[in-house]
Amino acid sequence: MPGLIHDTDDHRAIRESVAKICARYDQRYFLERSRAGEDVTELWQELGQAGLLGVHLPEEYGGGGGGMQDAVVVVEELSAHGLPMLVWVISPAMIGSILAAHASEEMKQEWLPGIAAGTKKIAFGLTEPDAGSNSHEVATTATRDGDGWRISGSKYYISAIDQCDAVLLVARDADLSTPDKKKLSIFVIPTDAPGLSFQKIDTSIVSPDKQFSVFLDDVRVGPEALVGQAGEGLRQVFAALNPERILVGAITSGVGRYAVEKASDYAKNRAVWNVPIGQHQGIAHPLAAAHIDVEVARLATQNAARLYDEDAHGVAEAANIAKYVGAEAALKALDQAIQVHGGNGLSHEYGLSELWFVTRLMRTAPVSREMVLNFVAQTSLGLPRSY
Numbered sequence: 295m296p297g298l299i300h301d302t303d304d305h306r307a308i309r310e311s312v313a314k315i316c317a318r319y320d321q322r323y324f325l326e327r328s329r330a331g332e333d334v335t336e337l338w339q340e341l342g343q344a345g346l347l348g349v350h351l352p353e354e355y356g357g358g359g360g361g362m363q364d365a366v367v368v369v370e371e372l373s374a375h376g377l378p379m380l381v382w383v384i385s386p387a388m389i390g391s392i393l394a395a396h397a398s399e400e401m402k403q404e405w406l407p408g409i410a411a412g413t414k415k416i417a418f419g420l421t422e423p424d425a426g427s428n429s430h431e432v433a434t435t436a437t438r439d440g441d442g443w444r445i446s447g448s449k450y451y452i453s454a455i456d457q458c459d460a461v462l463l464v465a466r467d468a469d470l471s472t473p474d475k476k477k478l479s480i481f482v483i484p485t486d487a488p489g490l491s492f493q494k495i496d497t498s499i500v501s502p503d504k505q506f507s508v509f510l511d512d513v514r515v516g517p518e519a520l521v522g523q524a525g526e527g528l529r530q531v532f533a534a535l536n537p538e539r540i541l542v543g544a545i546t547s548g549v550g551r552y553a554v555e556k557a558s559d560y561a562k563n564r565a566v567w568n569v570p571i572g573q574h575q576g577i578a579h580p581l582a583a584a585h586i587d588v589e590v591a592r593l594a595t596q597n598a599a600r601l602y603d604e605d606a607h608g609v610a611e612a613a614n615i616a617k618y619v620g621a622e623a624a625l626k627a628l629d630q631a632i633q634v635h636g637g638n639g640l641s642h643e644y645g646l647s648e649l650w651f652v653t654r655l656m657r658t659a660p661v662s663r664e665m666v667l668n669f670v671a672q673t674s675l676g677l678p679r680s681y
Contacts, residue, residue, distance in 0.1 A: 297551075298589045299596060304360075305367045308349065312371040315340050321376030321645045327502050328648075333457050334502045337377070341368075342412020347386045352394060355406035361603035362537060366544040366595055373548025374555075376645055378652055380503040381454040383541040385409055388534035389416040389462050392480070395533045396522035401482065405460075416482065417455040419463040419508055420531065422448065429464070429478070429528060434510060436465040436479055442516040445481065449508040451659070455492050456504060460484050462521065463510070470525040478527030481519040489513040499655060500648040536602055536613040538660050543595035543616030546624035546656050549649055550588035553624070556646060557581055557631035560638075571634070580630045587623035594619050611674055618666045621656040628653055 301309065319337040327334050341347050349364040351357025358364065369382055390409050393402055408414030425431040434447025445465055455461055463481050470477040483490060490513050492506040499505070522530045558581060561572030571577050598612035632639030632646050640647045657663050671677045 297585075297592065299592050301367070305364070308346070308364060308367045309371045311344055311346060312341075312368055313375065315344065315346075316372065316375035316377060319377070324377045324502070325500060325642070325645060325648055328500045331504070332502065334377075334379075338381075339412050342410070345410075347382070347412050348390070348406075348410025351386070351390050351406055351410050355394070355402055356408075356410040357390075357406070358410075362540055362599040363596065363603055365537070365541060366599045369541050369544040370548040370551075370592070370595070373545045374551040375548075376552050376649070378501070378545045378549055378649070380501060380545075380652075381415060381457060383538060383545065384418050384453055385415040385458070387537045387541050388418055391537045392462065392521065392530060392534045393482075396530045397482075398518075400518065401521065405482070408459075414460075415454070415458040417452055417458040417461040417485070418534070419449040419452055419455075419461045421451050423450045429531070430476055432464055432466050432476070432478060434463070434465045435468050436481065437468040439514065442514060442519070443479075443481070445483070445510050445513045445515065447510050449510075451495065452492070452506045452508045454503040455485060455506050455508060456494070457502075458485055461490075461508065464527055464531055467525050467527070477525035478531070479524045480521045480527040480530055481515050482521060483510075483513060483515055483519060487513050487515070498651045501652050535660075536598075536609055539613035539617040540595060540598045540602060542656050542660060543591060543598065543613075543620035546617075546620035546653060547588060547592045547595055549653050550584070550591060550620070550624040550627040553627040553631035553646065553649070554581060554585050554588055556644065557584075557627075557634040560644075561634055577634055581634065584623070584627040584630050587619075588627055591616070591620040591623040611670065614661070614666045614669050617656075617661065618663060618670075621653070621663070624653050625657065 345358050346368050348357035349360045349368060350362055353359035365387055372379055386409055393405055405414060422433060436443040436445045460482050463483050464478055467477045467479040489511040492508045495505040495507060497505055561577050562570055564571050595616040598616040601609040601612050628649055635644055638644050668680055672679050
């Protein structure tokens, strides 16, 4: 379906590579595995072998040496085939970005090549039941123990940790924090570490990337587990927040493309009273409007990725806007696609209703719609802070 994005030759080649893999591991495969509570291991491995997990990571660690614009193409194209992969955003994008920017050389060598190849995954452990969007209120605590730390606390809504070899955990550093100012440190902790456990959260989301509560009961880590400098974790975590928002824009833009394309095909072929239903403006106009919104979201996401790659001023604003417009456009497109299909929109055969909850999650996570509006109001418009 034609759109406003004009790919470079490299990006066109990336889309073609993703499409070839998606022809073998299509949405039916993705949904069957999701409903069965199983992982999409074969798909992940093929993406890694094709170099499509590390396109944005440094070449010296097994990556493609590209940037966020390349990652956007991969993630969007997967979603445009009905395969929105949350773990791509988490492990290669977020964790990959943090480690590439802040990890020791030994930690980079240990983890980045495996992340790029698809043989290793790392979950992201920030969210807590009571901390919400306020990262300063993290209660999970790391306390010095000899040359290492002991960590206790819990995390909430942690994606795909059951698939992962480790979790990058954000903790309050007890030795560096004061009552007035909390200091955070971040650690890479193996998921089989003694004292670490997790429990699945039952949700309505149909995805192989399930959600978990994570519990840490006096987990001992050595000095090699620390990422960057102790007490500088908040600044280090910020290295992942813009990629996260940009790639949520990519996921939702891809879902929007998928929904509009499915609805348009159905509207061309479904005939009532001897004419295709797409001939009626009551069908055609809402789909045209949905297409416009999706294309605007794609442009916003592409712009945010470009600014990120150029380390340009305004990337945080652009990343938040991309996340916001992507989620809104995808939900509108998906809702209209379901409406166009009538009762078939809720049938498993058409693969639309299953995308609803994972797309709806993107309006709330990783940063809520309201917090994006707070950011834009305060940062872009210069309005007084509301919190």
